[in-house]
Amino acid sequence: MARDGARPAYDPAGPDSALRTALQEVRTGRWMSMRTLLAETATWGQWTQRTQILAAAAAGTDVVRAWLAEEPDSVPAVVMQARVGVERALRAARDDHRRTQELWHEAWLASDTASRAAPHDPVPWVCLLALARLDREQRWDEHRVAPPEPMLPPGPWGLLAQAHKRDPYNREAHHRMVQFLYARSASGRLAEAVGFAHWAADGAPPGSALHVLPLYVRVERYRRTGGRDAALDLHWVAEDATREARRAFQGWFELTTAAERSPLDLNHLAHALWSALQFPEAARVFDAIGPYYAPLPWACRTSGPADHAQAVDVFLQARARSRSAARRP
Incomplete structure (x- = not known):
């Protein structure tokens, strides 16, 4: 298959067939396959990727809310609630929706709750990093922390450090940091993002x-x-x-x-x-x-x-x- 000349199509699950099955279930409002998939996920890297892709599918449904109603003590469900909240807030901001502030606040609370429910999980901190880009004027102290090196810009370094502590060199956490720097240089030449990306690659x-x-x-x-x-x-x-x-x-x-x-x-x-x-x-x-x-x-x-x-x-x-x-x- 890898060498054929077939016209490709986009599939968010890629070669992850188990994730593809769970996504199909989530889109129809069912959560059991998602619960099973996450219970079988072995690494933080795979956990981060699967929860992100599942949230993109679940954001337009009530499937995670239904899961939490059935299993209110489920830690994976609490993490997925944070993921879905972040996805909705970012979509609202992209569309300049009137509920953006409200959804941002809800997502932040859900992410904070998840960070306490799952203290060893990097995903709640990745969620908080993702929300940092919505603070365009950097009013929050946690979004303008001094960098670890003088040539780097201030930003949500504490959030990145928390994700790194739980999953060193977490892929999505660093991409979220780059997106924060994109938002801060909406009309600029991306010098800060370039510097950060090379710093991250150099240390990886x-x-x-x-x-x-x-x-x-x-x-x-x-x-x-x-x-x-x-x-x-x-x-x-x-x-x-x-x-x-x-x-x-x-x-x-x-x-x-x-x-x-x-x-x-x-x-x-x-x-x-x-x-x-x-x-x-x-x-x-x-x-x-x-x-x-x-x-x-x-x-x-x-x-x-x-x-x-x-x-x-x-x-x-x-x-x-x-x-x-x-x-x-």
Whole structure:
């Protein structure tokens, strides 16, 4: 399947078939498969990823509320309540909904409750980090803590430290920190996010998904220009872009198994390697992606970022070119 020429489709569960089954149940208002899946989740990394994806599906339903009504002492249900609350608050903020403040407050309370109900779980702290981006004026003291190094900006470092304490180098926690810095530089050049991403990658151990983080910031920088600046195209093939792509390939991809890799990270890495003309390495990553395409980063290379069909076309062209070049002697 990994090497075929089939047109891919987006699936939030990726290769996680157990998660896919639970998502189907959640969308129909049933929670038993979700409870079973979370009870069988073995690592904090997988727990973080599964709770995030489940919350995105559950946010438009009352399925977690129904679970809590049946099992009010369930710690996973309490954590999922926080996840769903955060998802709803972030959606409301994105849509400039009149209930954003109310939903933000509810989500914060649910996350605080979860942090006490599950003291060893990084997810409640990831939830609080996710909400930090809504405090655009940084009125909350916990969102403007001094950084661990002088070259880094102030921010919710205490929240990141709490997540790190429970799950060192937690992938989502660091992505949430980057999103906080994006929100703070809504019209800027993302210098703070660039600096943070490289700091996180520099300190991450071999095999950590944080080695892929700088690739996300590079895509965001391009996305913010709308791709209109022709000179910016050079940043895909510049020396630092090539170095970032190869570092992620060598420091993450080559040191991990298929089960440890997020489809989002794989797609960002394939895009970066293809963009930097590193075709043999890109071909290997495309093989690992198989059918588990993700709209970003491919959508940023289209004339209409909301046109998913066009994004798939870019993906297919990049895959075909990488594989063709990789086969040449």
